Amino acid sequence: MSKQFIQVMIIEDDETAAKIYEKFTQKVEGFQVVATTSSGKQALELFNVFTPDLILLDVFLPDMKGTDLLWEIRKKFRGVDVIMITAANDVDTVREAIRGGAFSYLMKPIMLDKFLETLEQYKEARTKLFSLKTVQQDDVNSFFGIKNREEPILGEDKTGTLPKGIDKHTLKKIRQQMKETAVSTNADELAKIIGASHSTVRRYLEYLVSNNELEVEIMYGTIGRPERRYRRK
Structure with missing residues (x-):
C-alpha cells in the first residue's frame, strides 16, 4: 500500500514566502505540497478539482481577507484544516481565526523551528484523531492546546519520592x-x-x-x- 501523505495547499501572495513554506513543509516527513496559489479566488477555483488536508493561509490576500476565505472554505469543506500564517496581530483577526477553527496561528516573521514544530503537532493530532475510537479528557485537552495538569502520584511522600523500585x-x-x-x-x-x-x-x-x-x-x-x-x- 502506498504511503498516505498529508496534502497541503499554500495560499500566500508573497512568492518568496510561499516558496520557503513549500520547501520546509516538504522536509517534514508525511507532508506533500500539492498546490500553491496567491489569491482567494484562485484557491476557491482549485477547490473544484482538489481538496487538500491542510491549508497554510495568509490573512492579507490581494482580493480578500484570509479569515473571510476561511469561512468560505468552512461552508463547503469542513474536513479541511487550516494553519494561519500572517503578520496580522490584531485581536479581531485572531478571534476570527479561532472561531473559524484554525488549528494554529503563526505570526510573521516566521521562526523556522516554530513552523516545523507546528506541522509536527498537527501531524500528531491528526494521526491520533484517525486512530482512536474514543478519547479521554487528556486527549481532548491536547487537541485544543490545553496543557494537562500533572496528577499527583499516590505513594509519593511530601518530597515527591516514589516507592522503592519505581523510577x-x-x-x-x-x-x-x-x-x-x-x-x-x-x-x-x-x-x-x-x-x-x-x-x-x-x-x-x-x-x-x-x-x-x-x-x-x-x-x-x-x-x-x-x-x-x-x-x-
Missing part, C-alpha cells in the same frame, strides 16, 4: 503507552513495545493498579495460570 521516567513511559492503548494489554505485550523485562513492566502495571489508574481483567484459559490484562479506567 519516574519508566513510570511516565508506561503511563503514556497505556494512555495510547485503546484495548487491554498484558505485561508481555507492553514489555515488547517499550523494551523492558516482563517483571519490570508487571511491577509498574501493578503499581498503577494500586494507584487506581488502571484496572485488571482476569482472563481464564484452558492451560496455565489466568492471564492478567490491564486497561485504563
